[in-house]
Amino acid sequence: xxxxxxxxxxxxxxxxxxxxxxxxxxxxxxxxxxxxxxxxxxxxxxxxxxxxxxxxxxxxxxxxxxxxxxxxxxxxxxxxxxxxxxxxxxxxxxxxxxxxxxxxxxxxxxxxxxxxxxxxxxxxxxxxxxxxxxxxxxxxxxxxxxxxxxxxxxxxxxxxxxxxxxxxxxxxxxxxxxxxxxxxxxxxxxxxxxxxxxxxxxxxxxxxxxxxxxxxxxxxxxxxxxxxxxxxxxxxxxxxxxxxxxxxxxxxxxxxxxxxxxxxxxxxxxxxxxxxxxxxxxxxxxxxxxxxxxxxxxxxxxxxxxxxxxxxxxxxxxxxxxxxxxxxxxxxxxxxxxxxxxxxxxxxxxxxxxxxxxxxxxxxxxxxxxxxxxxxxxxxxxxxxxxxxxxxxxxxxxxxxxxxxxxxxxxxxxxxxxxxxxxxxxxxxxxxxxxxxxxxxxxx
Numbered sequence: 249x250x251x252x253x254x255x256x257x258x259x260x261x262x263x264x265x266x267x268x269x270x271x272x273x274x275x276x277x278x279x280x281x282x283x284x285x286x287x288x289x290x291x292x293x294x295x296x297x298x299x300x301x302x303x304x305x306x307x308x309x310x311x312x313x314x315x316x317x318x319x320x321x322x323x324x325x326x327x328x329x330x331x332x333x334x335x336x337x338x339x340x341x342x343x344x345x346x347x348x349x350x351x352x353x354x355x356x357x358x359x360x361x362x363x364x365x366x367x368x369x370x371x372x373x374x375x376x377x378x379x380x381x382x383x384x385x386x387x388x389x390x391x392x393x394x395x396x397x398x399x400x401x402x403x404x405x406x407x408x409x410x411x412x413x414x415x416x417x418x419x420x421x422x423x424x425x426x427x428x429x430x431x432x433x434x435x436x437x438x439x440x441x442x443x444x445x446x447x448x449x450x451x452x453x454x455x456x457x458x459x460x461x462x463x464x465x466x467x468x469x470x471x472x473x474x475x476x477x478x479x480x481x482x483x484x485x486x487x488x489x490x491x492x493x494x495x496x497x498x499x500x501x502x503x504x505x506x507x508x509x510x511x512x513x514x515x516x517x518x519x520x521x522x523x524x525x526x527x528x529x530x531x532x533x534x535x536x537x538x539x540x541x542x543x544x545x546x547x548x549x550x551x552x553x554x555x556x557x558x559x560x561x562x563x564x565x566x567x568x569x570x571x572x573x574x575x576x577x578x579x580x581x582x583x584x585x586x587x588x589x590x591x592x593x594x595x596x597x598x599x600x601x602x603x604x605x606x607x608x609x610x611x612x613x614x615x616x617x618x619x620x621x622x623x624x625x626x627x628x629x630x631x632x633x634x635x636x637x638x639x640x641x642x643x644x645x646x647x648x649x650x651x652x653x654x655x656x657x658x659x660x661x662x663x664x665x666x667x668x669x670x671x672x673x674x675x676x677x678x679x680x681x682x683x684x685x686x687x688x689x690x691x692x
Contacts, residue, residue: 256320257351259283260334262305263296265393266421267325269407270348270355271305273391276410277355282319284310284334287672294672299405312337321346326424349426352391352418356430359389359416362515365427365457366438366468367450368560369508373438374419375536376512378409381417383529384521388415394555397534397541406537422453431460436515438508439468441560444587466515468507474514480506484572492517494527501540502568509533538675540565544682547689548660553678557583557669558591559598565665566602574661576603579610579650581668582627588614589624596630600637608657609634609641610650615671647677654681655688 255278262271262283274281281304287294288307301307308314315322315337322338322345329335338345362381364374371394378390379398390409400406420427420435423444437454441447458465466473480489486499487506491513498509513526535541538555545551552569556562562580570576582588588595603609611627627643634641644650658664666678 256280256318257282257323257346258308258314258319258321258334259323259348260310260328260332261285261325262300262307263287263294264325264327266348267323268296268300268405269391269393270323270352271300272303272405272408273352273355273389273410275303275305276389276408282306282308282314284308284314286310292672296405299403302403310334315341315343317341317343319343321351323348323351326426347426347429349421349424349429353429356389356391356416356418358414360414360434361430361432362388362415362417362434362519363420363427363430363432363461364417364436364438365420365422365454366436367422367441368558368564369438369504369511370419371555372505372508372536372539373436373512374417375407376509376530376533377436377515378417379533380512380516380521380526380529381415382409382411383532384516384525386415386521387411387413388417389413390417391419392417393419393421394536394538397537398532400537420457422450422457425453427457428453428460430457431462433461433463434515434519435461435465436511437465437467438511439560441558464518466511466518468511473511475507475510478503478507478510482506482568482571492523494523496527497531498533499531500533500535502564504564504568505535505540540568543666543675543678544686546682546685547658548662549658549685550663551678551682551685552663552665553675554665554667555669556580556667557587559594562595562667563598563602565667569663569665570602570604570607573663574659575606575608575663576665577608577610577654577658577662578603578665578667579612579644579654580627581612581671581674582614583669583671585614585616585623585625588627588630592625592630592633596633596637599634599641600639603634603639603641605640607640609639610644610653611641612644612646612650612668615668615673647673650677651681651684655684658685 263285312333381388389411395406480487
């Protein structure tokens with residue numbers, strides 16, 4: 249096989265959220281793509297890896313073997329350590345090492361670009377905007393961090409769409425400042441809060457991004473925007489609200505998703521699309537995987553899977569479900585030692601405000617995928633602080649302990665809220681719990 253070096257690349261950590269989306273987009277753009285991933289090396293049977301292989305991506309062990317002299321570039325995210333064997337091999341062979349956002353910027357160059365940024369909600373809004381533009385006949389290319397339920401199937405991950413028009417929709421990430429690599433035609437910044445950076449630094453970052461937008465950038469905190477003062481009717485099935493004379497119904501839970509939907513609708517309206525077909529398309533949007541995704545319902549218990557990894561997202565998810573159930577049984581796994589340390593006090597305040605006496609909160613150890621990160625604090629310290637505040641919180645050492653505890657505690661009318669980022673064990677646990685509940689129901 250002859251490979252055009254300029255259009256070949258090797259992605260390190262290719263199964264990761266942003267990296268698998270880039271890999272699919274590059275394949276759709278005619279690139280030859282290989283990759284490596286720790287999960288593959290550990291023998292973990294992940295759907296995302298199987299689907300990437302089906303898409304034509306060749307996997308190598310993460311030992312440098314995937315990097316060859318004719319590799320055009322080795323692509324990394326900010327999370328990849330400099331001593332990774334693939335990076336070491338690239339340096340030895342003088343193969344360029346490029347950031348994933350740089351590669352995406354190259355891929356979308358010359359297109360009419362729509363970029364969605366923000367501290368929270370950007371994955372959902374990116375999915376909504378991509379779905380709307382597809383349904384409206386614009387045939388966009390879409391590159392998103394999360395998979396659309398409407399697009400995912402047995403063979404497709406569902407977070408990337410290869411369109412034939414000049415229009416492209418992407419999720420732009422602020423966590424590593426890589427959103428500044430883009431100068432979109434249209435943009436939306438959903439909201440702003442302290443997450444990866446202080447609030448002041450986040451504000452400066454988004455201001456710089458906004459200055460790079462060529463046509464129009466909507467910002468979530470603009471008081472003139474119609475989602476301020478939005479009072480949707482929230483039900484167990486979704487949300488209903490009125491905008492510009494039309495009634496909207498979306499099959500997604502929570503106030504935050506009503507705001508997400510209106511933000512997506514307003515952006516598409518500003519781009520020149522008629523509101524009624526926008527409204528109709530939103531009613532068919534089934535959501536993003538791992539965003540309050542219903543995994544199962546059995547024995548009167550509902551199991552939801554949620555990506556929430558910071559206080560704002562945890563609060564939005566919890567408040568979306570709590571009014572509709574007898575009680576909330578939630579677990580959360582921190583996605584890193586540094587984020588846990590940065591958010592520690594806010595997490596204490598957030599969980600203390602959310603968790604009622606009848607609820608239960610379980611915390612798992614920080615998810616550690618390897619590397620040289622400083623292990624500053626773990627979730628057991630958070631449990632101690634929460635108990636001091638009267639929160640019914642408990643420390644679980646692993647998923648086996650958590651499963652036993654959940655099965656002993658859950659009852660009809662409860663909702664189980666499984667929360668956390670990065671760890672593939674979270675959705676696996678949610679599916680396992682739903683299956684166990686069905687077995688209990690089958691036994692009578």
